[in-house]
Amino acid sequence: MQVTEILAAFKYYDGTYKRSAVEAAIxxxxxxxxxxxxILMALRDDPGPFFDEENRVDHxxxxxxxxxxxxxxxxxxxxxVFSMPDEIPSDLFSDVITxxxxxxxxxxxxxxxxxIKSLVLNxxxxxxxxxxxxxxxxxxxxxxxAEREAVLxxxxxxxxxxxxxxxxxxxEGITACMHDLYPEEVMPTILKAFEEERIDGSxxxxxxFEEVLAEGKESVLARTRAxxxxxxxxxxxxxxxxxxxxxxxxxxNSEPPKASVKKQKTKKKRKRKxxxxxxxxxxx
Numbered sequence: 001m002q003v004t005e006i007l008a009a010f011k012y013y014d015g016t017y018k019r020s021a022v023e024a025a026i027x028x029x030x031x032x033x034x035x036x037x038x039i040l041m042a043l044r045d046d047p048g049p050f051f052d053e054e055n056r057v058d059h060x061x062x063x064x065x066x067x068x069x070x071x072x073x074x075x076x077x078x079x080x081v082f083s084m085p086d087e088i089p090s091d092l093f094s095d096v097i098t099x100x101x102x103x104x105x106x107x108x109x110x111x112x113x114x115x116i117k118s119l120v121l122n123x124x125x126x127x128x129x130x131x132x133x134x135x136x137x138x139x140x141x142x143x144x145x146a147e148r149e150a151v152l153x154x155x156x157x158x159x160x161x162x163x164x165x166x167x168x169x170x171x172e173g174i175t176a177c178m179h180d181l182y183p184e185e186v187m188p189t190i191l192k193a194f195e196e197e198r199i200d201g202s203x204x205x206x207x208x209f210e211e212v213l214a215e216g217k218e219s220v221l222a223r224t225r226a227x228x229x230x231x232x233x234x235x236x237x238x239x240x241x242x243x244x245x246x247x248x249x250x251x252x253n254s255e256p257p258k259a260s261v262k263k264q265k266t267k268k269k270r271k272r273k274x275x276x277x278x279x280x281x282x283x284x
Contacts, residue, residue: 001020001021001024003028003031003032003035005021005024006021006024006025006028006032007032007035007039007058009021010057010058010061010062011056011057011058012053012054012055012056012057012058013055013056013057014055017237017240017241018061019237019241022061022065022236022237022240025065026068026236029069032065033066033069033071033073033074036061036062036065036066036071036074037062037066037071037073037074037077039058039059039062040059040062040063040066040074040077040078040080040081041077043059043081043092044077044080044081044084047084047088047092050092051091051092059081059092059093060092060093060096060243061240063078063081063093063096063100063104064096064100064104064236064239064240065236065240066078066104066108067100067103067104067107067108068107068236068239070107070108070110071108072108072109072110074108075105075108075109075110075115076115078104078105078108079105079115079116079118079119082097082101082105082119082125082126082129082132082133083118083119083122083124083125083129084125084126085124085125085126086125086126086127086129088126089126089129090126090128095243096243097126097128097129097132098128098131098132100231100239101129101132101133101135101136102132102133102135102136102138102139102231103136103139103231103232105119105132105133105136106136106139106140106143109136109140109145111145113136113137113140113145113146116133116136116137116140117133117137117154119133120133120134120137120158121158121163123162123163123164127164127168127169127170127173128169128173130164130170130173131169131170131172131173131174131176131177134155134173134174134177135173135176135177135180137151137154137177138151138177138180138181138224138228139228139232141181142221142224142225142228148181148182148221149185151181152178152181152183152185152186153186155174155177155178155186156178156186156189158170158171158174159171159174159189159192159193159198161196161198169203171193171198171199172199172200172202172203172204175190175193175199175203175204176203176204178190179204179208179209179212180220180224180227181220181221181224182212182213182216182217182220182221183209183212183213184213184217187209187213190209191206194206
């Protein structure tokens with residue numbers, strides 16, 4: 001297949017996983033990478049067409065394949081896309097954010113966590129993108145790119161109350177990442193977060209932290225590594241076909257988000273938060 005044919009096969013969802021096109025992309029990696037980056041840059045610069053064009057999914061193929069290729073040159077565009085206001089990544093990527101984004105960010109970072117950190121810190125970004133960026137930092141610790149203590153210290157600075165809206169699940173995400181890295185040194189921060197109701201225990205309660213402390217650091221880190229290795233080593237066809245073989249429920253809305261549209265009401269946001277957090281919890 002020519003590159004133009006591969007890109008055309010990726011562009012729209014039609015109920016069929018494009019296995020042959022993926023194989024062709026892998027065989028032509030050097031040639032196709034710039035085109036995949038261009039897709040994400042086009043999304044970053046003007047998301048409208050990705051909403052207007054029914055069943056468009058080439059941005060999902062692009063993000064996942066670039067991660068598979070460990071395309072460091074794509075990292076900035078990836079971070080930029082997932083730093084966009086929450087309506088855009090939420091509607092265009094949905095569960096790719098909670099399932100694959102930590103892997104995507106880690107695979108393309110080239111050993112540098114600065115842009116990943118910038119996403120964690122970006123209050124304007126979608127809360128689940130920020131959570132996944134923090135999770136990518138857990139990958140970095142397990143792969144020896146970052147020191148566990150330094151990452152925990154960074155996470156511990158994120159509980160001033162200014163990092164997100166009051167009803168955000170941002171803090172649940174950060175404490176979940178602390179939990180995965182064995183949180184002994186940062187337990188004062190976690191206990192204070194519970195006391196101040198920064199986190200409500202709907203994802204991880206205090207009992208869960210007590211259990212992980214009793215388990216011991218080496219055991220916890222080994223278990224976390226085993227969980228992450230499933231994502232690092234997953235077959236690319238398995239990863240892509242899980243959403244591309246059956247009609248994905250996250251296909252874009254028919255209209256692009258308007259800058260003037262206000263954020264969703266708290267009740268709806270909390271319902272979405274609970275559903276997505278539940279899916280993340282099932283990964284554990």
